[in-house]
Amino acid sequence: MADSASPQSAAALQAVMQALESLYKNPDKQAKDEANAWLQDFQKTPEAWQTANSLLLAQDLPLEPRLFAAQTFRTKTTFDLDQVPAESRQSLRDTLLTALAAYSSGPRVVQTQLCLTLAGLAIQMTEEEWPEVVKGMTARFGSDPASVGVLLEFLTVLPEEVTTNSRIPVENEHFNARIKTLLTSQADEIMRLLTMYIQAPGITPQIQSSIFQCLRSWLKTGEITAQQIAETPLFQFSFDALRSDDLFDVAVDVVCDLIHETQELQENQAVIGQIVQRLLPMRQELAQAGDDEDKVRGICRMFAQAGETYHTLLHRHQDDFFPIVEVLIECATYHELEIVQITFRFWYLLAAGLGKRKEDPSIAPFLQVYARLLDIIIGHLRFPDNENAQTAAERDEFRSFRHYMGDTLKDCCYVLGFKDCLGRSLQMIQDIVSTAQSAGQEPRWQDVEAPLFSMRAMGTEARPDGQDEVVGTIIDIIPNLPAHPRMRYAGLLVISRYTEWVDVHPDRIPALLSYISAGLESEGDVAAAAGQAMSYLCQDCRRHLVPYLPQLYAFLGSVGDRLEPDDLITMGEGIGHIVSTMPSQEATAAMMQFSTPCLELIAQVANLGEASRQDLKKANIRIDMLERFLLIIGDRFVGTFDEAACSKTVGDAYQIIDGLLAKHGSAYWIHQSSVNLFRRATIFFGPLVLPVLPSLLERVSDLFQATGFSGYLWIIGRMVDGFAGTGDDRFKAAVQSAYEKASSKVLQVLENSMPREVPDIIEDYVDVSTSLISELPSILVLTPIFPHAFRTAVTALSLVQPEIIVRALEFIRIIIGHDSLASTPTPSQPGTPLTLGVGQNGNRPHGDAEVAAYATAIRRVISDQGFPLVTALVEGLVTTFPPDQIQLVVTLFRVLVSGFPRECLAWIGPAVEALPNNAVGHAAKVRFVEAFSAAVQEGNLQMVKRAITEDLYRASIKSRERSRVDNRGEVDR
Template sequence: MASTSQQQSPAVQAVLTALDALYNKPEKEAKDQANSWLQDFQKTPEAWETANTLLLAQDLPIPPRLFASQTFRTKTTFDLDQVPRSSLPSLRATLLTALESYVAGPRVIQTQLCLTLSTLALQLHEGEDPEWGDNVVPWMVEKFGKDPKSVVTLLEFLTVLPEEVTGNHRIPVDNNQYNQRVQTLLVRYRDEVLKVLAMYIQAQGVTPQIQSAILSCLASWLRCGEISVSVLLGTPLFALSFDALSSDPLFDVAVDVVCDIINETQEIEENMDAIQLIVPRILALQPDLAKAAADEDDDKVRGLCRVFVQAAETYHHLILRHRQEFWPLVEAVSECASYSDLDIVQITFRFWYLLATDLGRISERHQDPSMALMLDVYKRLLDVIVKHLRFPDNLDTLTGQERDDFRSFRHYMGDTLKDCCHVLGSQPCLARSLAMIQDVLQRGASGGGAAVAWQDVEAPLFSMRAMGAEADPRDDDVVPKIIDLIPSLPQHPKLNYAALLVVSRYTEWVDHHPDRIPGLLSFISAGFSSNDVDVMAAASQAMNYMCQDCKRHLVPFLPQLYEFFHQVTESLGPEDLMSISEAIAHIIAGMPPQEASQPLLQFTQPLLQTLHTIAAKGTTATKDELRKAGDRMEQLERFLYILGDRLATAGALSQECSKTCQEAYSVLDQILDQHGATYFISERACALIRRGLVFFGDLTLATLPALLSRMAAEFERTGFPAYVWIVGKSIDGYAASTNDDALRSAMSDAFERVSAKLMSLLERARMQDIADVIDDYVHACSAIVARSPSLILLSPVFAPAFQTAVAALSLYQPGLVSAALDFIRDVVGHESIQGAPAQPQPTQSALSPAETQAYAESIRRVVDQHGYSLISVLLQGLVTSFEPEDLGTVLTTVRVLCMTFSHQVSAWIEPASETLPTANVSLQDRAAFVQGMREALAASSLEGVRSTLQRLYGASRKARERARMDRQDSLYASER
């Protein structure tokens, strides 16, 4: 074979140069440019011949040849239409020639060629390649199955064929052809594949490498569902798959095959003959499991555990019907659950859930003597899980990541404890955990002063917390003993933390036993005196849940809670403060509305007073004082958030509360005047204002003009997004329902001032740097169009606002893009120009003729001015970055534009399409799109517009999928 160095074409040389840059250049920019060039080159028709040249050049290093094999696979998947159908047999012959030259490896190239041939085989029409396409499996067996040197190549092809045919959904074939080719490629020859595999695995001198490839191939055909276990039973492969578990080189692949065999017998009644042969072979593995566990051979235990669990899960219904025969399976899974490696333990969890579900349906299980073994195994399982929950004696032996992983896994194990409750009942399970703690404490008391290890108490405490959701709120036997035990536990931060979380899980029980509230409130309150931040956080959570679940009983305790609240407000951290504030708010929210306003005022007045005191200090307030002001505002926000608009809608807010609203706002206004340029103050104050607007409802109307003016002024001063947010929310909440000219003027003035400031910002800042501001602004525009369109459509800021929304579509921020698309759709589809709104707007009143004309003229001017940019960015986003859920909005917007501005769209569509990236839209797809749009516009066919856009979107999705395939190919190949 001639060396490529002797016959390098310009295309080959260009590819080699790009690959050299990709793999050998240190500069990232050079690598990125090379990668982009190679991906573009792969899409060209010339890539077929260049890839063939590189692939057959055995003197080249592996990377260029691997790239060539990947190119063939990519082009066979996406670009087969570049090859005349009559030339497909020649393409097949080329690929087979290449595969012959790689029977000795490298494996990664061999795999890529096998995948390519499988992809080609699926896309051939019946009879299109009679020599090969209709007889793929026997042809490949004949070609590669006779020489021992090429058998591994045959097995690789037979392994990837079912995987590619059934699993690669990127291959473009319709359902009818797919079903025909599955019959031709898989169903017709599955028996022959079994015979070939059986012949090879028994061949004299067969190597472990070939045995492993045979088993991998068998697993592939089993997983695709084309080989039934009933047929497999009649071949030596069945027994040999189990026998391979005793071979160290074959163990891992044998585990996969055996699990696949078991999985294929899920239709139990149809596979009872097979199951009767499978189960004894699995049970014969129990001594191997015991030995591996004794030797602490984690890999062997993991593999055998997978086999036992697969069988137990698949046959869980049979376990109850044939307990004696299948009980050893349960024992084996129980042994796996007891193993020290938690990664292995978790393999068993789904089985325990399935079996618990089955057992839970047997109401008389506790009275049936034959169920004793089943109940006992869950009792043992509970003990085992609690043992696994135990922290090590020395936490320092764990890395930070290991500690976090263990904490997370404890919650996962908690689900299995709930399965134990489902089988045994919550009382016996909780009683067992309680007994564990009592035993530890008793041993400590009688052990001559030996200290109790906190880990021995904490693990069963955690189990009580995990099982709390299963506890009976009316239990008067076990839970009272748990509640009695908690205050008497040894004083240790870890135990205090765990005990407080147990309390938080049993607050529903406390709601049915209100006599326990005083003692538990004292216990929770004591947690706030701890120096341990975790204990304080747990106390906050316990108090929160107590107040949520027991609010009807806690009203009499409000004076006591007020004192507590007053004491801890200055000592707790922000998160705990918010949790306590929520807790108190839940009690107040549970009161009758007419009675709630007084305690609400009692708890919030000190917070307002703190804000007033800090506001009075003016610019001399320290940073710590401003932090405190921010915390108090957030506490007030939590109160109003929990209460929502309950008091306003119930009529419990009198006109006197309007004065309270104004007084509260005056304090915030003063703070904003002095410190509104501090970012966290702006965020906290605006969040509180937002809740205040909801809580006070129409009582805020007197305050709104001043509030809107303040928000506009602060945005002009700072450019902070929260101020824009409140302007939008104010207009959204009140514009549609007010006839107050002064208020509407304030709204208009605030919006125009905000708009002017934003345009000023955009003159000197990149859009992506102020995306949060633009997000709130676009949402405000959407609210104004829906609630009071005159404020924007007849405003001088309408054009720049629309332009800003169009420009926002080019940002890679899904939430902002969706909001901008909604705003643009509502504008171009406004009822004044369409005769009916693009989207239902129940709050929008019928327009007068004068309004209709004014709005329509304004919209037409703006679309005439910015329509080309809009069409361009819509097409760009459609083929690049828009989320799939935005497709409907884009289609609606373009269809509305075509209906109302058809002449302009006809002129815009071709130049706009020329800006589309060729990486996502080929020249051919672009031309088809332009032609389709022209035809649809000429015929006034909105359906034609829709289908043309969908075809463009589909072409871009195909291109993007291809790019992902390019990125994944090298990794996929190396993993195989």
Template sequence: MANVQAVLSALQVFSRAPEKAALDQANTWLQDFQHSSDAWATCNVLLLSPEAPPAAKIFAAQTFRTKVTYDLGDMSSPDLLQLRETLLKALETYHTGPRNILVQLCLAISGLALQLPAWDDPVQDMIDAFGRNPATVPALLQFLTLLPEEVTTNTKIPITDDEYKERAAKLLTANATKVTDLLAMYLQATGVTLTVQIQVFNALSSWLAAGEVVAMSLLNSPFIPYSFQALNSDELFESAVSAVCDLIHETQEVEDNMPVIELIVPQVIALKPKLTEYKEDPEKIRGLARIFAEAGEAYRSLLLHHPETFFPIVEAIGECSAYSDLDIVPITFSFWMRLAQSIGKRPSVSPLFLDAYRALMDVIIRHLHFPADLASLTGQEAENFRSFRHVMGDTLKDCCYVLGTEQCLLAAYERITLELSRPSVSWQEIEAPLFAMRSMGAEIDPNDDKAVPKIMDLIPSLPPHPRVRYAALLIVSRYTEWINKHPDYIPYQLQYISAGFEDADQEVNAAAGQALKYLCQDCKRHLVEFLPQLHSFLATMGSKLVQDDKVQVYEAIAYVISAMPMEQAAQSLRTFSLDILGHVHALASKTTPATKEELISITHDLENLEVMLGVIGSFGEQLPAACQNTHQEAWAVFEPFLIKYGAEYSICERTTRVLRLGLTFFGPVTLPILPSVLTRMVNCFETTGFSSYLWMAGKIVGRFGNEEDPALRAAFKEVYERASSKLVTILQEKLPQMIPDVLEDYLQMLLQMIEYTPDVFFPSPAFAFAFRVAMASLTLVHSDIVFAALDLLRTIFTHECLAPATSQPPPPSFPIYAAAVRPVVEREGQELIGLLLSGLVGDFPEESIAMVVTIFRVLGAIWPTELHAWLPVVVQQLPSTAAPDQAKSSFLTDINSSIQSGDVEKVKYAIRNLHRASRKARERRRAGPLEG
């Protein structure tokens, strides 16, 4: 009774809804209780006690289901049979509900049936116990619905594959005929209720989905005719739709199921008039659309071979596609896509299908129309509609696949010209076919000389409405590969794009930026002569553009520069870069502090330069003359700029990214300025604590770490030690969890150092601190940081300086490195393995286990005595909720065995077994009281 009272007290916490800590504590206690052997008896009392509150009964039912899944191995055979009687008695008690208790009990009985070979025929026993009395039949049907799902999907039940196959055959396959006969009997029983009929349909669907009932077995059963009849009942409609769809789905192997298909198809076709009858009832139309689409997909080959018989199904799907409710229309899209794929493989196709896709294209363009009053859409509705238009665009591509892109484009073109010929036309009538043309753009032939020229000639004459201009500009951006083959159109398109930048609508500006970017990317060789025009455009229009659009323009210009001969490209890049560097220099030279607007403007300038360098990349090892001294000029501008504004976070971010790309662009010629750059990076880090300065330093080490220049190596050492010292100060004020970005960039810098500059990394006094930072980083729930920390630790432990002595004398530096590593490991080792094991049974990513294994192998090989002493203390401290006691004991035994035998390979299995046990415990906890 003490346990009963303890459970009730814990559950009461949830009803009071106190602070999160109390809820977490109560949830943890209940999860731990579920794991205990006392839970069986306690939950039996709670479940069968009339006085127990509803929450306690639900918890008891959930606990039985959980323990049947995980803990049956703890019980003897007599106890298992007793458990069966307990669960059956409980099901009898709760046969009328509540449903959540009924479901948990049925799942528990299903799980027990799967694991208890001594229970000879669970299905028949359940039928005998609950199938004779009409009052208990709903409980039986609930069990029969859940049994196939639990048997086929609950992968947590601990049985072997052979045991599973044998038991699943006994439970499901052997009973399939019996169950379908029983369900058919209930379906037609005198006085049967609608509720029972719905349950029968659900149970049949479950057995069909599990593959245990085949369609041919239902040929002479009442299920097929009754499922279609039930569509006339409002109450049964949804269940009947699912049943019909399941039946159709199970007959998709048409050659094996033709007798059943011959029974189903006339009844499906007979539903077509109901689309008119139910046109005011979207839910009914949705159900019918599901049936027609399922039939269309399942019988696709029959549609193509026998259109005279099956085409009414296509017509019905077309009507569903044309329905006004856009939540229903997508039900048909998969059918149109798959049918188009099948038609594309055939040498000839019936005109009926061509007409169907022509009609579909008209329907889709009609659906693409924005409403007359855009304000009638809420923000979310407008976003949903825009997203859905792109989905409909994919269906237009299916039309192109069947009809040919040229025919589809001409149809959309003719639709626009017809609208333009009318005295008055709404922008929606023009915009929708334009959107269709854009969607079909991915399918056009770059050599097309019929449809696309007409579209290109049409664009300049379109109405200047912002939505129309927006759609037309996006057509230009989609058709740039075609324009590349037809460069005569470039001047006209540039003119149209320039006008887009002058529009008052920001979305039109953005579309113009995108069009210019793709035009320059795909037609860059043709646009070289237009570069002065683009430079003038930036000079006159640049200040009027929002930054997102300006970035697109700079990216476009960079594509054109990349197509130039090198000397000309270098001169052009220098022209645009100096414009930006001039702004940076002017701001750095100001005697008064910069305003907020000036700082924002300069970060935009830096972003534009970053975009250009990112596109161009590099001119190679031999820099053209125009670039020879630019790196020194640029650094002469950037260094005073950083001294003055490097404490502004946005300036730090943008400047370091530009400097990083500058390293790639200029390459080895930057060597003379790198010590100065590194010193400035560490100065800025000391002043600000911004991680990007460490990131930049790490990039320099990774790119130039092999250089022997004494000044550069002294700069590496300075960065390492001063950055470490600053990080010591930061960690005295902040927890590691508060500075994940700093820790990650520091670790990444160290990873470059240990690879390229071990002579700096190991002997430095900063090494001990770097080791501690790697350990502290293991406590963060950030996969990238944990990976970096483990990678660094693994690299330290596997460095050749710690390798056993060989006949070949080691390099003179190795004993120095080893002398730095050994005392640190001996001092920090116990805490390190505690962190490794806590992460292993906690939040370490799955992919990190191999690194943990490697570190333990080295510890076992080089520090076996210490590891043997450290482990018992550390393992004991692991929470039992994350690492069960038995798993901890096995782990200790396995590790000690590997140490004693000298077989470090066994370490891998010990660690993987501990991880597997902890993962299983976590999965179980996730299915705890709050999850249900």
């Protein structure tokens, strides 16, 4: 690959330099993006090899173009080695080796890219093309101290590339052979080499660090074992390096890797003993580390790795391994929570074994440790005295971490027992309150809140049927704690966690109802916690709360809109839980008692001359309350109502909601809540709502035309799903009218908007169309709307939302695989009979005339829109479609080929040619079209599948992987 001064190469070089100048120095973002895209495209060309070589050899250039050249070599060696003739690959290797020698003194980032490139090349070349890779690299770079660092870098990345770089395209047989040649057969040589270097006189910390990194790389790939290392001076050097500030971090990594690689305990007993013997003296280093967080973190990592790996040995060889536990409990006391959490997995693993030996007296020392751990974690849960000293991010991180610490509290419960752990938290609160009262003061909320939080975290370990006096004491003490908002908030959340226990002890309900109700009348977090407590109390204790319904109704009526919306809705859910336990007749009255005030307020707002935003919000909350109430009750009472009375109730309620929509259906939140209520009511009342459905469908279709709110469109589909099977002619006519109005609006929207601007409308329209083709197909297929509906589904394939794509693919599958297409063609409806029956999932046409009509309409639509469909399918396949939908795309192509072979041959070429080059390369496009066309001509559907998955989809995966590499602009491995 000698440099060339041809005009073409000079022009390419100049163009690359200009693009790099723009990428790194032009302040305009668009110019940067354009330069980056141009450079990525250039890297794919054959000319990039020579240009990269010229840039790499120009040592006087700035770092950026030389780094770009090194990265280009790596990318092209990974993805484009087929551009280099086999006889020229050795020349490419020699060029790279020459460049690596030229960069032996740096910069390091260029060294790394060249080493990665050579490693990738070594994997792809045969032993005949590049024999004895490790020995050759050692001979070339290993004898000169100035180039040893380069050799170590290559030896470090080699096993990583061989074992982890799945982008390199090699056959399995070749790959397995190269693993043995490049790695397995070289393990002894690597050990000899690293041992020699680590003992070399005058060795620098930088080279020592590189030796350790190389050792880690070979250890983690399994080519070198911990036992082999233990037999060399490298083992002792690894532990000695822990006392060097320059080598501490890398030595910690080496020791952790050594421990991890001894997890086959039986096979590594001797090595484990040596590791522990050398590790335990680091306990003294921990005691002396003080505020040196890096050192504490490193020591904690090593002991945590040892504890996790050897936790089963702790039970069998307690005397030898218990010091590891003592070190980790010291680490758990550290003030930096990021370090504390390093120990958490160990406590979990250790607890799993101890929990099975609770009666074993030998575990007493472990019990003491977990008792201490409980106190330590509760201490860490404590909020700081001055929260304002924390940033908002620090506060959020601490709150999140408290829940993480809760899992370790559960580990303590598993070992010590729930009662003892909960009792310890209770004792803390009692002591804190008692001490403060003795001093005539209020306890600091931080001191009380931390053990309260621990009670909440440990609540999952409680036994609802337990006769646990500790829980009873907690339930009794919480309402009597000082009324500080943060204590009340924590106390209410504790109550939420123990409502199952309250169900077994209903005598606590009156006091708790009063406490929770008072919380609901508070503000902010306290009210939210009270709402949660009320919800759980009503849900878990519903059988005991029926006598309290009048009290709850009175409370709800008295506080009214003073409650936050979420709390009002929660109250409605709670009452729903209670009502669901009542006999049918009593439940009906209770339902009316709940719903009547809600409907009355909605009616009042609907009758106002001019309703304010606040008025509409009040009405909207009542709609939400009704919906959630029906959701909780479910369909428990369907079939036991007085149909006449309930039909009247449904009709009256609908008239009220309809009156609100007539005036205020253009308010988005009113629309959203109303359609949710309609959906819930139709599920709950079933056929009883049938008389109001024509009016409802007319209302929502008119509102969709007026507002474009997709919820009005969505509810049409739900009505079709729920009631198409009733055979009601008025309902069917109402659906047809509603769908015609909706289609007209959708067509108007798509003419004036880009699809990505209205994904919700497209999704819900495709959803309604799918419901119709499955349930009432004549309304769709035998009307002029059909081509527009199909076109909308094809348009949906261009969106990036997976759920929309999946729905559109399913709709298209039903259409192109419709049963009617299996009929014999006639002069009036020519075509090929569908031989791949995928079938539809709904009503089928009846009679030959109707079958012919369906087939004619569907074939006409596919003939007219087949090319945009195929274009959307191939583009989505290689760009945005979810991977789990690839098989459905294959099915669609097979169905199309079966029914429309000639058309598919005409469509596929232009559709593939239109694909962006960064999605599929030109050569891959040609291969796919040839393979697909051959499959169609032979009528071989299996070959169609193979062409799509092998020649197109896999090529796109390779291109996407390359784009990800390009976009990352990889500098470091």
